[in-house]
Amino acid sequence: MGGLFDAQENMRALAVTTTNTRELKKIPKLCHELAGAVRADRDVRVMVMGIPNVGKSTLINGLAGRKIAKTGNEPAVTKRQQKVRIDGRVALTDTPGVLWPKIEDQASAYRLAATGAIRDTAIEYTDVAIVTSAELAKRYPDALTARYKLKELPPYTAPDIPHDIDADGPKKPDFLAIAGFDGNAILQDIAARRGRPTPWRRGWICIAAPKCCFTSCAMASWAD
Numbered sequence: 001m002g003g004l005f006d007a008q009e010n011m012r013a014l015a016v017t018t019t020n021t022r023e024l025k026k027i028p029k030l031c032h033e034l035a036g037a038v039r040a041d042r043d044v045r046v047m048v049m050g051i052p053n054v055g056k057s058t059l060i061n062g063l064a065g066r067k068i069a070k071t072g073n074e075p076a077v078t079k080r081q082q083k084v085r086i087d088g089r090v091a092l093t094d095t096p097g098v099l100w101p102k103i104e105d106q107a108s109a110y111r112l113a114a115t116g117a118i119r120d121t122a123i124e125y126t127d128v129a130i131v132t133s134a135e136l137a138k139r140y141p142d143a144l145t146a147r148y149k150l151k152e153l154p155p156y157t158a159p160d161i162p163h164d165i166d167a168d169g170p171k172k173p174d175f176l177a178i179a180g181f182d183g184n185a186i187l188q189d190i191a192a193r194r195g196r197p198t199p200w201r202r203g204w205i206c207i208a209a210p211k212c213c214f215t216s217c218a219m220a221s222w223a224d
């Protein structure tokens with residue numbers, strides 16, 4: 001993922017985990033490098049932007065070394081902009097999460113939901129589990145097998161994207177059976193881990209191939 005961003009002009013990608021303060025310390029220096037010459041008595045002004053619930057405020061707290069911004073494992077925790085100065089002549093602005101006004105592409109919508117960027121009430125979470133299970137099985141079979149202590153995964157079968165799944169109800173259990181594991185385990189993970197960092201969601205598995213839909217996600221979110 002770093003390569004994709006790094007290939008763009010005036011852009012640098014840095015994979016960090018918000019709890020790893022040693023990695024975070026690289027960020028002010030990188031900001032100065034990107035900003036170029038700034039008067040010695042001025043800060044570099046930085047906006048932290050990205051999709052909801054992706055770790056922007058946690059990143060700011062980590063950079064500031066204290067809890068300034070409110071955080072939480074749900075979208076729209078940050079309601080307004082908040083500015084904070086940190087060491088190294090950097091002024092950070094936290095911002096509310098942003099999404100496209102309308103997400104036309106169903107696959108993108110389900111990926112966003114899987115990361116927690118979309119409220120539980122706005123999308124059918126069983127469908128999210130189905131699509132996410134299938135995508136993980138396809139892209140990260142080893143990680144999935146390890147996480148859920150599975151002996152093996154059956155051959156990949158594309159799920160029916162659930163925009164028509166309600167019309168064709170039986171496809172849900174079919175897919176879960178074909179996949180050979182219980183997609184509800186993923187749902188239970190989401191429920192059990194609410195309020196805590198969710199390692200599979202924003203961690204050792206990156207659900208989003210950047211070209212799919214997420215090029216605007218906060219760079220800090222896919223690292224650990």
Ligand SMILES: Nc1nc2c(ncn2[C@@H]2O[C@H](COP(=O)(O)OP(=O)(O)OP(=O)(O)O)[C@@H](O)[C@H]2O)c(=O)[nH]1
Binds near residue numbers: 058070096
């Ligand atoms: N696994 C993991 N979880 C993280 C990381 N950074 C933040 N989180 C968790 O992600 C959740 C969301 O964090 P926030 O900082 O509130 O996210 P945000 O992007 O500010 O969210 P909004 O303000 O709602 O847009 C919290 O439960 C954090 O503990 C990380 O590096 N790894």
Ligand SMILES: [Mg+2]
Binds near residue numbers: 056071077078
């Ligand atoms: Mg926030």
